[in-house]
Amino acid sequence: MEVRFNIRQVVMWRIVLFSGIISLICACSYSGKKVCPPFDISFSGHTLLAIAPGFTIKATEDTLNKTYPCLRSGKMFPLTGILKVDGKSYRFLGGDSLRISSLAPLSNENLGWQGKYSYLFPGRGWEQREYNDSLWNKGKGAFGSENGKFQAHTVWGAKNIYVRRHITIANKDTLKERKVYLRYIYDDQIKLYCNGEYLLGEEAFLPQTGCYRLTDETVAQIINGDNVIAAYGGNAEGTAFLDFGLYVENKTYVDVKPAILKQMNMQATQTHYVFQCGDVELLIDFVSPSLSEKWDMTGWPVGFLSYQIHAKDEKEHTVEILFDVDMEWLLGRSKVDSWCEQNWRFAKSDSLYLAMEANESTFSSEDGHVILSQKLSAKNEDKGALLIGYEEGQTLQYGGESLSPLWKKNRTGEIKELMKSVGDRWQELKEECDKQDCQWSARAFQVGGETFAGQMLPSYRNFISSHRFVLSSENKIFCFGDTLGNIREAYESFSTLLYFNRIDWMKSLLDPIFEYCEDNHWVKRYPPYDIGLYPIINKQVKLDDNAVAVAADMLMMMAVIVEVEQDFSYADAHWNLLCLWADYLREKMEKDVYPCEGLLNEDDERVKCVLGLMAYRKLIQLKESV
Template sequence: MTYYNGKLLMIFVYIIGLLTACDSSERIEVLRNDIHPSRHILVPLAPTFSVEVAGDTLYHQYLHVFKGKDFPLMGLLYVDGKGYRFMGGDSLRIRALAPLAGDSCGWKGKYFFLRPEEGWNKMGYDDSKWQEGSAAFGTEGLWYTTNTIWSAENIYLRRHVTLNKEALDNHKLYIRFLCDDIVTIFCNGDEVVHSNYTNKSVGCRQLPDTIVDKIKEGDNLLAAHCYNISSNALLDYGLYIENKEYIDVDTAFFKSVDIQATQTHYSFQCGDVELQLSFVAPSLLQDQEYMGCPVGFLSYRIVSTDGQQHDVDISFDMDMEWMFDRVKIKESVEKDWRIIQGDSLYVAVKAEDVQSVCKDGRIILTQKNMMRKGADSGVVLLGYEEGEVLQYFGENLPYYWQRNKNANIKEVLRNIGDNYQTLQRKCDETDMYYSQKLSLEKGKIKAEKMFPYYRNFLATRRLSVAPDGELLCYSNIVGRVRDAFDSFPYLMFYERMDWMKGTLKPVFDFCENGHWVKQFPPFDIGFFPIAIHQESVNDYGIEMAANMLMMTLAIVKTDGAFDYAEKHWRHIYQWGNYLEKMVKKQQELMAEQRKDSVKQQETSAVKQIPAAHKEEVKAILGLKAYQELIELQKQR
């Protein structure tokens, strides 16, 4: 797309925005995208907590956050007394049949420190010579309460549990456990868990159906062997069953999904009511006030499809304890917003419209009588505050959204909540702009990759303020040049010149401040939260130099000015000279290889063609970018 067409398109979108600005409830109709990625980010909050969905629908399983961990948020719509599940898995957090000691007043079991005879893990074994103790078992003075001291290398445990076989029908069973170091757990003699050290997180394994089928009415045995390699020792385990509190609720009828750059829209039919649901990421807007802020929201709207009034309630059931284990939940009402905090996660709803109930570590938010009260829409805000900040050459840097020292996560939640309809309209305008832009470049860029990428990118990045006041954009590996290079085509499409420069700034700073003295750029400058030295063992000098030169050229040509390259010219010149030397060496080597080949095949008239090795190609492309930068410098 040409610059001229882009300007016309932006003006067109701006005019539409003005026409709808007078009515905050008016939404812009955006061209729908028929794309179906296997997974994509719904709300980018932080690299350690961004909400992701697998597939098209929301109700086949729970949403996910960091590294596939469940985000146990269930959505339910009640229409004239009938319930419909439109989001989340079909069961809630598991409940205890034989709880961990930490979930109860403790449990008793027989234990032995020496290796027992064969069959110790089965029901018929004689454990009369074993000692009895109370869980948990482990070293005294741990973070977890231990009631029986275990100081030997091994411990063997037998725990009897009484079960009602009929109550287990059509339910999944789970073993939950804590161990330090290596544990093997058995159910009636069959191995069900083998795990290494669980740290402070509770491990969980589902029992296979073949094991569940062997469970007997009445007395059953959970046996365990734990081996302590060194230092502290700990063992606790229990049996749990899935919670089907909402078993009588039907699944909503999925109608459509529409994935845009900054939003994903869903539509569900629930009886005679249509539910329209949108996940919105205002942090992707060019607006400096919200850029990169760890807050997003879920907006919803109901529409009667038969023209009649209905009794409609909407509920969101979020299990804080499932996400954060033994979490303390805090709730406050601040300037019309009910704000609920569990660990580092914040949830905000309109205090006047939405009721909240805390139940067994779950937060249940309910907006009642929506149609009867004339309130056919609402919003749930999600925020996440990371505890660590980037230590950048010895200085702790604030996040970009915290550049105003008075900013805090609750203030950002309230601000976005008060303006959520306006922000969603701005997201509509942004989505329409990029949809139109993509249609003009049809065939060059695939929507399947492009639209999910914008949120996926921010979900893996942090934005901070550098000591000189400029923007830093980085992933868990700070200044990783290869990742930056892969992201540039997408960032150029989204016209994120600020993020492009922000991804290269750590590399330039690292070199220009004297922390890196080699003739080529570093591969990275460290793992978050400390950026002080390259973590990669290999340098990949040619690739890094070529990537940095090509990315610098992209910024200069997109910016339409040479100032950026001029600012960093000393190292651009250095990297360009390095590539010139490397290309010359490569050409000399290939010349020698051709001579050897001719000697070996004197009768052959076939011309030798050098192999297109990735590093050789990179070197040539990087050198061409450097030569073009020299020409642009001369034209100034």
């Protein structure tokens, strides 16, 4: 009796929630005149630009110029923005500098460095500064395989290697109030020490680059004279590589005055900033055009940063905007390609593309830095855009076949073509995003006030920034997060996608799951929790099936789609699977005897069974009525 009462409580709670969804659907269809909310929505740590899951730019501070933005992985994105007004410079984006000078550079900067190495374990204390390594082998760094991705100066032909690099510091005072970094490249394992202190350990089966900032306590242990950076390298399989060096920041922009933040506002497709730079006001907008409804740009890995100046004193000022990106810090590569094409000035390093209008703009590259700048004038051209594009190197693999990204459909496959398409109409795209943001924001405030708007608006951008859109072999659009076909993640995304009326994206989340189950990849009577880990669709990653939860979630998601579309054709195409999953839940309810103690919640199997069967019953009703 207690179980039945608790289930009724949860079902009533779910009905209340479903009523909220219905009101949300009504709000989505509201066609009255929209007025943008008069107050700002701010959200620290939100997505600034949704470009690609492998390259999503996130804000770490509301003020934007206290520190650098970061990528979805947590790694800093070393982008600095400077506005020069009448000879004075103001920093509106990024920290003072990530430019670094080498104390002991990586091997590619000085044709190698001298080190001591041993293939056998040297015994305890081998990483200490005082350790005697006079009997060790001498070799030239870097160490690695002959046919590896990076050039090795000493062949490393064993499973393990222990390396000691002696670094002489002439004047420790030069390190005061400066950040000190250890840069490294490895394949497959690495452990690093500074004067005996353990710093980090990492493992990967592909060559990796990294940069670690030494703590103030570690820097304090550095002495005038001989210091030792010690490293262990392990090779699990394939090629091997080990290289490391010590660097110090040189404070390139330390004397640049931070601009004054006047306003910050976050919307669904954009984040707006207004800075005061002397007598000039600077408007900076981060725009994710792939969220636009008007043009089909789903999955386009391109975003842009628009800028505009305004002089309140209405006088003419000499103004120049500058963007500095440290490609070597970010990608581990100093090589930069640049060219001009159809009025756009491009710069490329590895998979990252930058572009700025060629008119009144300049490009320079030094020490792995890309610097793009443009002259602005209130009486001539007071606005512009910096385009950012990123092409992920891996493609999705399914049944031995490579699935093409959606943005490559009917195109040359070059990301620069997308960037030119966005760049040539960036002002039109921004106006459309302004219009959409105003409508969505007004609707969000109408439905749930400021709290609801503050949750819903950033979730739209977060979704697109963490998902990839690809074309199946049958030319269907599939949508994947990092864990492919994850039903729980799809279920959690549905409220956001419903609010923004992206029924097409909702189906794109479910289609690969249906195809996987219908193509003899899955023989169980409930759907898989997931179907692999990017970039390979092969088998479920999660060990626990969570069978009841995923079966119920699929039925509930299908019920939402049919209810909103008032069309049963999508459910009808997969009706056999839906019936199979509903039968599994029905048998589960009949066979299992659940204990009575404890309160129920929406993740309880008993509740999931009830909700899944309620959704199935709703589908039957819709099948007969629509």
